[in-house]
Amino acid sequence: MKIAFVGKGGSGKTTLSSLFIRHLAADRAPVVAVDADINQHLGAALGLDEEETSALPAMGAQLPLIKNYLRGSNPRITSAETMIKTTPPGEGSRLLRICEDNPVYDACARPVELDGGAVRLMVTGPFTESDLGVACYHSKVGAVELCLNHLVDGPGEYVVVDMTAGSDSFASGMFTRFDMTFLVAEPTRKGVSVYRQYKEYARDFGVCLKVVGNKVQGPDDIDFLREEVGEDLLVTFGHSDWVRAMEKGRPPRFGLLEEHNHQALRTLRETADGSYELRDWQRYTRQMVHFHLKNAESWGNAKTGADLAAQVDPAFVLDERWATTPQPA
Secondary structure: OEEEEEEOOOOOHHHHHHHHHHHHHHOOOOEEEEEOOOOOOHHHHOOOOHHHHHOOOEHHHHHHHHHHHHHOOOOOOOOHHHOOOOOOOOOOOOOEEOOOOOHHHHHHEEEEEEOOEEEEEEEOOOOOHHHOOOOOHHHHOHHHHHHHHOEEOOOOOEEEEEOOOHHHHHHOHHHHOOOEEEEEEOOOHHHHHHHHHHHHHHHHHOOOEEEEEOOOOOHHHHHHHHHHHHHHEEEEOOOOHHHHHHHOOOOOOHHHOOHHHHHHHHHHHHHHHHHHHHOOHHHHHHHHHHHHHHHHHHHHHHHHOOOHHHHOOOOOOOOHHHHHOOOOO
């Protein structure tokens, strides 16, 4: 299952995504965690110290390796240099599975031990001083989008992505790559404004969206959120002594998280798992191709000097049957 956490800056989406990752790991579920936010805090929220966080390899720096691996023997892709962030897989492409070892994970993922289990963590890499004025952050998350386009995952397997804040997620087609999107909203007017933007943008793409209320202090806050987002409100989180200790770098054993917060995490997982029945690989592939053709026309063809529409394999549909198909050499 591919799951995104989104929300405005400061809403607590990184904290809640890290709690959800810990919840999955405690049940020994296979998890790939991805920090795709411009502010790289997921590693710290999962308990890494500053030295460990700074040592995490940036996916953006490994983009040539990622492209070369995923290209495989696909005859429609003339070279790795002509691949862009939206390039879809086709016959001969290599695909990524959650529970395998491959060169992409070797280069970009690092294991994070959590009490109760372990996860693979991947990060886009920070927006550095050398990027200022010459680079767009969305170019960095292009590696994440390319990997999601080539990912085959099944029930009981999880990719959890901490997305960039606000409506920046709509700068690419990546917002359509998820089975479930959890939007973290505080009980304020600003807190629900991102929800309205997301709801409007996602309406035409079949995005499964649920709101997670955060920093809720009482019934009045819950009533406010319910009035603003209606049935999209799934669960709420309030004050947590466990989270406060975690933010100080001294998290207790995860089992000591407050029971009402454990129950909220169970609801998130049940909701994500329930979205599996709504999977439509045909639509998923069509949307992938739609955004690729759009990017090819607007900038990709000019940048690569190639007709990127020719990369589309019209007979190919990404689905779970490829999970058991041998990878091309």
